[in-house]
Amino acid sequence: xxxxxxxxxxxxxKDLKSRSVAxxxxxxxxxxxxxxxxxxxxxxxxxxxxxxxxFYNVIVTNKNFDIELINLSPEMExxxxxxxxxxxxxxxxxxxxxxxxxxxxxxxxxxxxxxxALSF
Amino acid sequence: xxxxxxxxIGDRFTHGLQEVLSVIDQINQSHDDEDILVFSENIFIxxxxxxxxxxxxxxxxxxIRYRYTNNYLDTICFGTGGxxxxxxxxxxxxxxxNKCSSKTYIPIISFPTSVNYTKERxxxxxxxxxxxxxxxxxxxxxxxxxxxxxxxxxxxxxxHSESERGYIFTQYFPRKRYLDVCIxxxxxxxLGSYRKMTGNTIEDHLSAMKAANQGISTKNLPDAENRxxxxxxxxxxxxxxxxxxxxxxxxxALYLKSREVDQSTALPxxxxxxxxxxxxxxxxxxxxxxxxxxxx
Numbered sequence: 001x002x003x004x005x006x007x008x009x010x011x012x013x014k015d016l017k018s019r020s021v022a023x024x025x026x027x028x029x030x031x032x033x034x035x036x037x038x039x040x041x042x043x044x045x046x047x048x049x050x051x052x053x054x055f056y057n058v059i060v061t062n063k064n065f066d067i068e069l070i071n072l073s074p075e076m077e078x079x080x081x082x083x084x085x086x087x088x089x090x091x092x093x094x095x096x097x098x099x100x101x102x103x104x105x106x107x108x109x110x111x112x113x114x115x116x117a118l119s120f
Numbered sequence: 121x122x123x124x125x126x127x128x129i130g131d132r133f134t135h136g137l138q139e140v141l142s143v144i145d146q147i148n149q150s151h152d153d154e155d156i157l158v159f160s161e162n163i164f165i166x167x168x169x170x171x172x173x174x175x176x177x178x179x180x181x182x183x184i185r186y187r188y189t190n191n192y193l194d195t196i197c198f199g200t201g202g203x204x205x206x207x208x209x210x211x212x213x214x215x216x217x218n219k220c221s222s223k224t225y226i227p228i229i230s231f232p233t234s235v236n237y238t239k240e241r242x243x244x245x246x247x248x249x250x251x252x253x254x255x256x257x258x259x260x261x262x263x264x265x266x267x268x269x270x271x272x273x274x275x276x277x278x279x280h281s282e283s284e285r286g287y288i289f290t291q292y293f294p295r296k297r298y299l300d301v302c303i304x305x306x307x308x309x310x311l312g313s314y315r316k317m318t319g320n321t322i323e324d325h326l327s328a329m330k331a332a333n334q335g336i337s338t339k340n341l342p343d344a345e346n347r348x349x350x351x352x353x354x355x356x357x358x359x360x361x362x363x364x365x366x367x368x369x370x371x372x373a374l375y376l377k378s379r380e381v382d383q384s385t386a387l388p389x390x391x392x393x394x395x396x397x398x399x400x401x402x403x404x405x406x407x408x409x410x411x412x413x414x415x416x
């Protein structure tokens with residue numbers, strides 16, 4: 001069995017902030033042709049939710065890959081859990097929010113009068 | 121027509137927006153093919169004034185020129201449309217930004233949005249975050265929140281805007297202990313992005329603004345709602361975690377969010393930003409803030 005360990009920070013950065021990084025990593029794994037891939041998060045400093053969502057969808061759940069994630073910090077585990085739990089969760093958008101109380105201004109002085117009355 | 125810009129923007133976050141709206145109003149009152157914005161020497165401007173003005177002017181159907189003697193506008197590279205990191209090279213860019221470590225601003229940076237420049241863009245954004253963190257001596261918990269906020273907004277530009285460049289401009293206010301960060305693109309607007317979605321029913325900027333701020337993504341996977349959390353989470357972090365403010369502009373739509381206000385509005389049709397702009401006021405005083413608490 002061909003096994004490959006990928007240190008994600010060596011390939012990219014200690015901060016993982018882009019969906020495109022996850023897609024690039026997927027393409028690399030495809031080219032590796034290894035049967036099993038371990039992705040090492042040991043030196044990762046920071047990840048965004050967008051990166052983790054893309055990573056989960058194009059790599060972790062990819063049926064063509066046999067993937068193991070190693071050295072995820074508790075923060076990264078929490079991000080991964082958040083992503084997993086919202087994959088098929090319908091966002092609760094209330095009728096009140098959809099209809100809202102829209103404000104429409106016909107002049108800039110009206111808009112500025114409204115902004116001036118705000119507390120921030 | 122010469123339009124005098126005398127903005128002296130005060131402490132209130134929305135003041136910068138009011139000033140830029142006033143300038144837009146004057147541009148629209150002029151019947152000339154070309155207007156000149158004449159900036160007074162003693163103006164005081166913020167990111168929420170400068171980037172919306174830049175985006176508006178770039179999409180304006182008449183020629184707008186600038187005249188100013190104010191050094192600050194040169195310092196922030198306003199007249200040139202911002203620093204282009206790829207043009208000057210990584211070393212020079214880093215040196216240039218390092219010089220800002222003792223300043224209260226980072227000049228306007230124009231970053232590439234193509235996926236072919238992912239590594240370069242992430243390098244540029246990381247450098248900006250490091251300088252911001254050094255300037256205002258941010259605690260690590262705030263720096264991580266800031267990285268999250270900037271990272272999500274920049275990635276939205278990359279994924280949705282179809283803009284060739286993104287822009288970031290920041291200022292920090294040491295006595296007030298907050299940062300103003302504004303990030304913009306000159307792309308297809310939120311509405312343009314929704315219009316590309318299969319089965320789209322959103323047909324105006326205000327509806328697009330409301331949809332984006334409710335987390336309705338244009339790129340969900342089939343039968344899933346996995347996307348659209350970036351903006352929702354970012355707002356929760358800024359408002360609930362840091363007691364800050366969040367403003368978004370796109371087309372003629374404006375969205376305002378604070379502890380008291382959660383409002384989408386349609387501005388007059390003469391206001392049309394051909395792109396999307398996000399501005400955040402980020403107080404950096406909450407020692408207990410942890411960005412991961414706000415990720416859902």
